[in-house]
Amino acid sequence: xxxxxxxxxHSVIEKGQTVTLRCDPxxxxxxxxxxxRVMGKEIKFLLHFVKESKQDESGMPNNRFLAERTGGxxxxxxxxxxxxxxxxxxxxxxxxxxxxxxxxxxFGPGTRLTVL
Amino acid sequence: xxxVTQSPEALRLQEGESSSLNCSYTVSGLRxxxxxxxxxxxxxxxxxxxxxxxxxxxxERLKATLTxxxxxxxxxxxxxxxxxxxxxxxxxxxxxxxxxFGKGTKLxxxx
Numbered sequence: 092x093x094x095x096x097x098x099x100x101h102s103v104i105e106k107g108q109t110v111t112l113r114c115d116p117x118x119x120x121x122x123x124x125x126x127x128r129v130m131g132k133e134i135k136f137l138l139h140f141v142k143e144s145k146q147d148e149s150g151m152p153n154n155r156f157l158a159e160r161t162g163g164x165x166x167x168x169x170x171x172x173x174x175x176x177x178x179x180x181x182x183x184x185x186x187x188x189x190x191x192x193x194x195x196x197x198f199g200p201g202t203r204l205t206v207l
Numbered sequence: 208x209x210x211v212t213q214s215p216e217a218l219r220l221q222e223g224e225s226s227s228l229n230c231s232y233t234v235s236g237l238r239x240x241x242x243x244x245x246x247x248x249x250x251x252x253x254x255x256x257x258x259x260x261x262x263x264x265x266x267e268r269l270k271a272t273l274t275x276x277x278x279x280x281x282x283x284x285x286x287x288x289x290x291x292x293x294x295x296x297x298x299x300x301x302x303x304x305x306x307x308f309g310k311g312t313k314l315x316x317x318x
Contacts, residue, residue: 124304126306133211133308133310135308142309146304186304194239198250200250201251203251
């Protein structure tokens with residue numbers, strides 16, 4: 092079974108530019124999550140999709156971040172315009188079961204974003 | 208607000224020297240406590256899920272235990288390939304599926 096994949100693995104952009112990160116979850120996983128770790132801090136939740144619907148976006152830092160999951164398959168996270176503080180590693184995770192909320196989330200390798 | 212505190216921040220062990228990593232948590236209704244392993248430049252790799260106090264799970268040289276306030280990851284006779292950052296995370300509360308992570312313990316096992 093293929094794991095969670097993310098693209099690109101690294102992205103270096105200048106302040107004010109736009110970047111789009113992509114995540115492909117494990118096949119059959121309806122739940123998809125985005126997390127971020129900025130340097131020196133712990134991994135923090137950004138948002139949660141159930142199929143194509145946003146279930147919880149309480150962790151999104153501001154309206155410069157836009158996440159989509161068209162058709163309930165892959166997801167994109169767009170940052171527009173990027174700021175210096177957006178630098179960090181963005182992780183995507185997916186899980187299978189919706190009901191209990193304690194189900195195991197499997198993580199992708201992450202996208203390292205550097206904003207200059 | 209959920210909180211997860213891991214200790215120590217870093218741990219150096221000689222190969223074969225057993226030890227434990229600690230994860231203390233404060234949550235409103237625990238749905239699950241998760242241990243992950245993370246190697247440099249990679250994503251967190253799932254190890255264990257614990258759901259209730261008293262539960263224990265084992266995998267090779269690793270054993271995870273859970274009480275009402277903390278979890279331990281016991282490493283028995285570690286090998287250099289066990290070197291990694293070990294992350295603890297909790298899922299809690301009704302209707303919330305987000306994980307709250309600790310900062311991790313960086314384990315180095317010296318041959």
